[in-house]
Amino acid sequence: MPDYLVRLVQMHESFRQAELQALADVAEVPIEFVKYDEESPFCIVRLPSDSAAKAVISRSLLSQGIYELWGQGATYDALHKSVNDVSSAKWAQYESVPFRFTLDCYRGTRDQTQQREIIESFSYLGFNGPIRMRDADASFKVFEEYGEKASEPKYMYLGRSVAASGRDAKTTYDLKKRHYISTTSMDAELALVTANMALAAPGKLFYDPFMGTGGFPIACAHFGAVVCGSDIDGRSIRGTGGSARKGQTGKFDVRGNFQQYGLESRYLGAFVSDLTNTPFRLLQHSNPASRGGYLDGIVCDPPYGIREGLKVLGSRDELNVQERATHKDRYREPGYIPPKKPYSFTAIQDDILAFAAATLVENGRLSMWMPTANDEDVELVIPTHPCLDIVSVCVQPFNKWSRRLLTYRRRTESEIPEGGLESVKKEYEKGVKADELNDFRRKYFEGFKEFERLRQEPGTDGANYKADDSKGVSGRWREKGGAN
Amino acid sequence: MKLLTLNFLTCAIKTCKTSPSSFPLHPRDAELEILETDINLPFLKNILPRLMWDELRTITSELGLPELPPAAPTREDLVEPGAQAAEGEEVEEQPSQTAKDLHRVLLETTVKEGKLACGNCGHEYKVMEGVPNFLLPGHLV
Numbered sequence: 001m002p003d004y005l006v007r008l009v010q011m012h013e014s015f016r017q018a019e020l021q022a023l024a025d026v027a028e029v030p031i032e033f034v035k036y037d038e039e040s041p042f043c044i045v046r047l048p049s050d051s052a053a054k055a056v057i058s059r060s061l062l063s064q065g066i067y068e069l070w071g072q073g074a075t076y077d078a079l080h081k082s083v084n085d086v087s088s089a090k091w092a093q094y095e096s097v098p099f100r101f102t103l104d105c106y107r108g109t110r111d112q113t114q115q116r117e118i119i120e121s122f123s124y125l126g127f128n129g130p131i132r133m134r135d136a137d138a139s140f141k142v143f144e145e146y147g148e149k150a151s152e153p154k155y156m157y158l159g160r161s162v163a164a165s166g167r168d169a170k171t172t173y174d175l176k177k178r179h180y181i182s183t184t185s186m187d188a189e190l191a192l193v194t195a196n197m198a199l200a201a202p203g204k205l206f207y208d209p210f211m212g213t214g215g216f217p218i219a220c221a222h223f224g225a226v227v228c229g230s231d232i233d234g235r236s237i238r239g240t241g242g243s244a245r246k247g248q249t250g251k252f253d254v255r256g257n258f259q260q261y262g263l264e265s266r267y268l269g270a271f272v273s274d275l276t277n278t279p280f281r282l283l284q285h286s287n288p289a290s291r292g293g294y295l296d297g298i299v300c301d302p303p304y305g306i307r308e309g310l311k312v313l314g315s316r317d318e319l320n321v322q323e324r325a326t327h328k329d330r331y332r333e334p335g336y337i338p339p340k341k342p343y344s345f346t347a348i349q350d351d352i353l354a355f356a357a358a359t360l361v362e363n364g365r366l367s368m369w370m371p372t373a374n375d376e377d378v379e380l381v382i383p384t385h386p387c388l389d390i391v392s393v394c395v396q397p398f399n400k401w402s403r404r405l406l407t408y409r410r411r412t413e414s415e416i417p418e419g420g421l422e423s424v425k426k427e428y429e430k431g432v433k434a435d436e437l438n439d440f441r442r443k444y445f446e447g448f449k450e451f452e453r454l455r456q457e458p459g460t461d462g463a464n465y466k467a468d469d470s471k472g473v474s475g476r477w478r479e480k481g482g483a484n
Numbered sequence: 485m486k487l488l489t490l491n492f493l494t495c496a497i498k499t500c501k502t503s504p505s506s507f508p509l510h511p512r513d514a515e516l517e518i519l520e521t522d523i524n525l526p527f528l529k530n531i532l533p534r535l536m537w538d539e540l541r542t543i544t545s546e547l548g549l550p551e552l553p554p555a556a557p558t559r560e561d562l563v564e565p566g567a568q569a570a571e572g573e574e575v576e577e578q579p580s581q582t583a584k585d586l587h588r589v590l591l592e593t594t595v596k597e598g599k600l601a602c603g604n605c606g607h608e609y610k611v612m613e614g615v616p617n618f619l620l621p622g623h624l625v
Contacts, residue, residue, distance in 0.1 A: 202526050202527070203526030203527045203529065203530040205527075205530070205531060226524065226527050228489060230618075232619070234612075234615060234617055234619075237615050238615055255614075264519075264521065265521035265522050265524065265591075266524070268485075268486050268488060268489055268591075269485035269486050269489055269614060269615070270615055271485065271489070271493075271615055271617070271618055272616070272617040272619055273496060273619065274496075274618075277496045277498065277618070277619075277620055277625065278496065278618075279493045279494060279495065279496040279509075279609075279618040280492055280493060281492050281493065281494050281507060294492060294534040296530075313619060313625045314625045315622055315625075319622055324622070324623040325623075327623040328621070330621075331622075336621065338620060338621050338622060338625075339625075
């Protein structure tokens with residue numbers, strides 16, 4: 001299989017390889033990673049053909065494009081020798097083709113004269129076709145990779161462009177331009193990456209149990225899946241709760257978002273429900289007559305209990321006879337609001353896994369976001385289920401905490417270990433208050449106290465933080481753990 | 485809410501889930517609306533084996549929609565038997581009338597207002613502005 005060079009973006013590093021692997025799975029092509037480094041935006045993969053390379057990369061969010069590798073080396077002499085060894089058989093094909101030749105320097109720059117010199121040094125390729133900076137039939141690129149603050153590149157590649165990535169979607173679905181969003185909407189790029197990880201594709205059925213204003217279902221619909229969603233708060237679906245945008249009034253709802261992107265035909269609809277009392281048909285393992293799963297994928301960002309409260313149906317205290325009677329009498333009244341109670345964070349994670357195991361088709365995927373306090377990174381507590389395999393764990397670090405995207409695959413019936421389904425009854429945090437039920441929430445708010453103390457001690461980490469702050473939110477994301 | 489959704493939904497009450505009569509939910513006083521969309525043949529083909537056909541027929545007859553055939557169609561039934569593809573040439577598959585009818589029922593017919601009732605416990609879930617509400621009142625959780 002030929003070697004291809006993938007030009008990645010240098011952010012969300014831990015998601016990049018997992019995304020490429022997922023896209024190869026969607027396209028049903030084998031992919032082999034020859035060279036991959038978290039610190040570098042250049043990755044070499046082996047794929048069967050140009051068309052396979054195109055199929056993989058055209059949906060990718062975390063890369064810019066894929067190139068047929070024509071040579072590589074640590075110096076220009078080594079690169080020219082490698083180009084001669086690897087690709088000399090291909091030169092003749094491009095002899096009279098309209099072409100373009102450009103330079104891409106990572107962490108470095110070259111002025112116009114230097115660029116020209118470098119490009120001219122490849123004149124032995126013998127391309128005599130017209131030069132076209134736009135719509136060229138063949139596009140070649142020299143890539144230079146520099147070390148931190150280095151003046152000379154440490155490694156270089158020559159590649160022929162095969163296909164551009166699908167990164168444009170990031171702009172199309174930008175939250176700033178979306179008609180209806182809420183305070184906790186996931187940014188478009190990561191929502192689309194999540195859809196990729198869960199293998200959203202034409203013909204498939206996807207579901208988001210915590211849809212809010214529909215960011216994840218929209219991302220899955222972009223890749224062709226038919227989607228539905230639910231939320232415990234019906235106002236976010238119908239849009240009667242108002243918009244999160246300052247000064248925006250009028251009717252905004254999830255359907256309107258689908259209309260904005262022309263994806264209405266893939267929107268099955270939404271309903272108001274609670275995951276712990278879901279109306280979905282569940283696979284009963286004890287009953288062989290019940291049919292298998294029917295969802296191809298589940299994507300979600302459940303409430304962590306910080307900005308969005310983590311609540312489920314039920315009452316904090318057991319209802320007495322009289323209260324029950326009142327609910328029974330009143331629930332049909334139009335203004336009736338069912339009681340909700342705070343819920344354990346570990347319990348909801350396990351509930352999501354159990355739900356996925358009972359509704360996904362074999363080899364269907366679950367991709368869900370979960371927070372992890374940074375200081376807990378040492379012992380990652382990743383929830384598991386006997387019917388689910390962990391496919392990938394990708395971490396997005398923030399200043400004081402981090403969150404991760406967990407992707408699971410529903411095992412086939414024959415892969416499920418015998419007796420594995422006799423569900424392990426777990427002990428969850430007991431209590432009725434949100435803090436007692438949610439370790440992460442407690443740590444998050446305690447973390448703020450510590451952070452305040454650091455800010456008041458000049459010359460310590462607190463000062464560092466201020467410097468970092470000037471980079472803005474995305475700058476801090478890129479700065480992996482920079483402020484800690 | 486498109487009708488296909490009813491193929492996946494039962495009563496939200498846990499004790500009803502094990503009872504066969506909790507599926508399908510029965511639409512009551514339903515106000516239907518047709519929202520025309522492009523036919524999605526790959527999706528219909530993928531979803532076909534996951535349809536609970538008999539229950540789907542119950543729902544359509546309760547809603548007074550045209551009757552569905554007694555036996556579920558096969559994937560082949562969804563594709564128009566077209567001209568044989570020439571050697572090495574790929575012909576795009578055309579949806580058959582069966583596929584178009586199924587698309588009409590499952591993906592264009594929507595429930596706008598009304599109620600969905602459980603056949604086991606009789607609990608009714610309200611549908612408002614096309615969004616059904618499955619939240620259970622305090623005494624049923």
